[in-house]
Amino acid sequence: MSQSFDVIVLGAGGMGSAACFELARRGLKVLELEQFALVHDRGSSHGHTRIIRTAYAEHPAYVPLARRAFERWYELEQLTGRHLLTECECLNAGPPGSEHVEGVRASVRTHNLAAEELSGTEINRRYPAFRFPAEYRGVVERAAGFLYVEECVRAHLDMAVERGAHIRAEEPVRAWNVIGSGIEVTTDRGTYHAAKLIVTAGAWATKLLADIGVPLRVMRQTLLWFDIGSRGHLFRRDTFPLFIADVPGAPFYGLPAIDPNGLKVARHYGAPELPNPDGVDWNLADADVLALRPLIDEFLPGLGALRKGQVCMYTVTPDRHFVIDTHPGSPQVVVACGFSGHGFKFASAVGEVLADLAQTGATKHDITLFRAGRFAEPARQ
Incomplete structure (x- = not known):
């Protein structure tokens, strides 16, 4: 397998699997790295079911993203022929x-x-x-329901592989570094290079993204x-x-x-x-x-x-809102973390957002609420 890619995705849970699928179907050469077996129970994307809802208590700004997530879950069901979402009030x-x-x-x-x-x-x-x-x-x-969480992750991964993505499980990442205009990722098995990196590492973002200024x-x-x-x-x-x-x-x-x-x-x-x-x-x-x-x-x-x-x-995160942004010091790195116990339902739409950010640095979806810089200390006078 070639060691060079357009995009490397770290973490194959809810967000990472969705991002990998979206990138692969856009024709990019993608590598996804997962430290555990695929669809494992040592993270945040397991437990059989997850609630999906539209009238979002956490902030009205989530509602458009929730609507988009519904559309993308329905689409994934059509692509795979699998039952992923059950509607329920x-x-x-x-x-x-x-x-x-x-x-x-x-x-x-x-x-x-x-x-x-x-x-x-x-x-x-x-x-x-x-x-x-x-x-x-x-x-x-009534615009609510529940997702079969492991099946959703598995569906995104299967569709990504079908479209040419490379997925390597049980390969922990030890470090990532910016090298020129690209990035380098080191694992227990080797070193990989790419133009862009997406970090969707769940709780391990506390280590892999310790430098982004977000107190996870x-x-x-x-x-x-x-x-x-x-x-x-x-x-x-x-x-x-x-x-x-x-x-x-x-x-x-x-x-x-x-x-x-x-x-x-x-x-x-x-x-x-x-x-x-x-x-x-x-x-x-x-x-x-x-x-x-x-x-x-x-x-x-x-x-x-x-x-x-x-x-x-x-x-x-301290405010319980997500972090979805480009890395404050490395524009070729996209970060998605701090989903604070209410993120999985959005994975199908977040995958689209992350692919947008990796490709162009921008997205049509409003992610103002999720910018990493909101935790920066105010400048001293």
Whole structure:
């Protein structure tokens, strides 16, 4: 295999696989390097399902990118003949003044999205599995669903290879350097050169992108599945929504039961921030279940015992927004990191953005919110 490429992509998770596919179908010579086996469970792109939603609480600026992501996931389904996305309505709920619910409303207003307001009592009546206080408020949107996360990554990788991309798994990157107008990447197996580099290294961006001025941290998270017993009819996707519950002190989310593992539920944030992935314990502990059980018993009473659990990672920025940009000191390097636990749904569109930046240094998509320079210290007077 030639050691010289148009673009090298570091990391073959959600974002990297999408970027590799997009570059390959544009006719570029691409190499993707992954330190683990392909479609592995030691990063942030596993756990069977991920929520995709349009009425975005985090900021209205995400909505156009979410719409584009839907289009690209549908296209990927057509290209591969695989079922990657299932549509399902999404409930956003919380007490009066909930930051999350207010954020959803802001996106609904800004982009004139279809949504329905419900009281806590109305939520419980429509979705009998829930027990929200009467004063709670909910916003239900139908432009939502869930992605089969590993299958999405696998589809992007397969389509990239079909279009000529070179993908090398179990080959950790030790360093990358700017050499003249291009870049050089060193791994355990060799040295590669390219005109451009895209770094989509997930939690390992804390090491590979330590010089971009973004204070990245890593957060260990757990995904848990609980037995639904004889109440299974309450948790099917025709009677139970995706949900994000902004409850005091411990926001959590869940997805309908779609297989014998039962109901998938997880906390959002609320875990210690680590300097890098080296400190992540990949073993599920009793404490992981005990941390979530009080929330389940209060808001989803009657769920049974734990059926399955997995550990994953968030790579977080201080403001919890993404970083998608060219490297501040090396314009031939494109960076995508800090997806802060809510990025996977956008992967199909982010791949397009990263390919644009690698080819021309610009993109038609508005990524102002995601610029790395927002963390730079203000100049001293």
